[in-house]
Amino acid sequence: MAETLRIGLIGLGGVVTRAHLPSLAARPDVTVRAGAEIDAYQRDRTQQRFGIPRTYATYQEMLEEEPLDAVYVCLPNALHYQAASAALDRGLHVYCEKPVGLCAQEAQDLAEHAERAGLVLMPGYHMRFHEHFLRARKLLIERRLGKILQIQASAVYSGPYRGWDPKSDWYFDPRSGGVLYDWGSHLLDLLVYVANLEIETVSAVAQKSLPGLPIADSFAASFRARRDIVGTLNLAWGTRGNLLMLQIHGTAGSLLVSDDYYEHRMPTGGGLNKLATLLANARELLTQKASAVLRRRPSDTLHARATRVFIEAIRGEVEVHNYKWDAVRVHYMLATIAAAVEHGGPVRSGVPRERTYEGAA
Numbered sequence: 001m002a003e004t005l006r007i008g009l010i011g012l013g014g015v016v017t018r019a020h021l022p023s024l025a026a027r028p029d030v031t032v033r034a035g036a037e038i039d040a041y042q043r044d045r046t047q048q049r050f051g052i053p054r055t056y057a058t059y060q061e062m063l064e065e066e067p068l069d070a071v072y073v074c075l076p077n078a079l080h081y082q083a084a085s086a087a088l089d090r091g092l093h094v095y096c097e098k099p100v101g102l103c104a105q106e107a108q109d110l111a112e113h114a115e116r117a118g119l120v121l122m123p124g125y126h127m128r129f130h131e132h133f134l135r136a137r138k139l140l141i142e143r144r145l146g147k148i149l150q151i152q153a154s155a156v157y158s159g160p161y162r163g164w165d166p167k168s169d170w171y172f173d174p175r176s177g178g179v180l181y182d183w184g185s186h187l188l189d190l191l192v193y194v195a196n197l198e199i200e201t202v203s204a205v206a207q208k209s210l211p212g213l214p215i216a217d218s219f220a221a222s223f224r225a226r227r228d229i230v231g232t233l234n235l236a237w238g239t240r241g242n243l244l245m246l247q248i249h250g251t252a253g254s255l256l257v258s259d260d261y262y263e264h265r266m267p268t269g270g271g272l273n274k275l276a277t278l279l280a281n282a283r284e285l286l287t288q289k290a291s292a293v294l295r296r297r298p299s300d301t302l303h304a305r306a307t308r309v310f311i312e313a314i315r316g317e318v319e320v321h322n323y324k325w326d327a328v329r330v331h332y333m334l335a336t337i338a339a340a341v342e343h344g345g346p347v348r349s350g351v352p353r354e355r356t357y358e359g360a361a
């Protein structure tokens with residue numbers, strides 16, 4: 001493999017221009033060789049702004065013409081599978097934006113394909129690289145919350161709105177899964193990563209906030225999961241607060257964690273205990289605020305961290321084998337919630353009984 005990794009970008013839209021191109025540009029060990037974008041205006045604009053050497057109208061042409069080591073698949077959700085498969089077929093490592101494919105079968109096919117070919121398939125779930133969620137994961141691995149009883153998880157964001165950018169109206173195409181597959185996939189990935197959640201049954205309701213909207217943009221679900229955990233999920237586009245929060249409650253304490261908040265609540269003890277808890281939480285928040293200032297640098301955003309892990313995995317320096325199987329688990333849970341909405345009553349998860357995706361090979 002070349003010293004400098006040669007990257008191709010498939011789709012030159014919002015997430016590429018806001019996140020991946022700045023992250024890649026800040027790295028001395030990669031070079032963006034080419035991009036594929038169907039929209040001529042977007043293609044030319046992005047090429048000029050970021051100085052991409054060559055661009056193509058189709059990714060098939062780019063894969064045919066360019067000597068590459070890896071690609072970023074940043075297309076509308078319905079096109080991930082096809083593009084990621086084509087890149088894996090050519091022996092390229094793939095960073096695939098979330099959700100990985102449209103369903104568990106597509107995600108599983110891609111995971112198996114990558115495994116057979118000995119290639120890295122990295123899902124674009126960058127929120128797991130946030131220090132709050134990493135810390136939360138460590139706390140749970142150390143069992144410092146005791147036995148987990150309840151989880152409440154929310155992802156409520158302004159989201160896209162129709163017509164804001166006509167090329168991005170695919171967000172409202174029912175095939176793309178709406179807010180459930182957009183923010184719901186991030187939320188479920190965090191629940192898998194932080195709490196090893198495996199939902200077994202779900203009841204859910206969904207709603208459209210605007211008349212004429214082709215897909216639901218507001219969901220509420222309650223679930224029962226393995227290890228006798230029960231919980232709720234709330235998802236919405238169209239809110240203004242922008243919050244991604246997990247509340248995890250166990251027999252030894254509770255954790256409230258979001259991208260800008262972290263609180264570990266322990267059993268109320270004496271005044272000194274309470275003071276120690278308050279100080280520990282304040283320290284965590286201050287550390288986070290300081291690192292958020294540093295993260296404004298393109299080299300240390302969450303997307304840049306995801307890219308760093310992708311590159312290191314390609315070079316064999318870190319292991320991300322499980323990440324793609326986590327993406328399959330996420331899909332099973334998304335499908336269960338979608339089925340629960342459709343069904344109007346509790347729905348059993350479709351994960352095959354004999355199979356576990358925990359560390360699957």
Ligand SMILES: NC(=O)c1ccc[n+]([C@@H]2O[C@H](COP(=O)([O-])OP(=O)(O)OC[C@H]3O[C@@H](n4cnc5c(N)ncnc54)[C@H](O)[C@@H]3O)[C@@H](O)[C@H]2O)c1
Nearest residue numbers: 011012013014015036037038039074075077097098167168
């Ligand atoms: N990880 C994150 O935080 C995050 C954030 C935003 C988007 N995303 C994901 O990234 C993907 C892209 O989202 P976006 O917001 O950048 O959307 P976007 O609409 O801004 O960009 C998609 C681009 O793909 C282009 N395109 C469509 N069909 C094509 C084809 N056949 N060949 C080449 N180009 C084609 C479109 O013209 C558009 O420019 C989605 O899967 C989305 O879920 C992830």
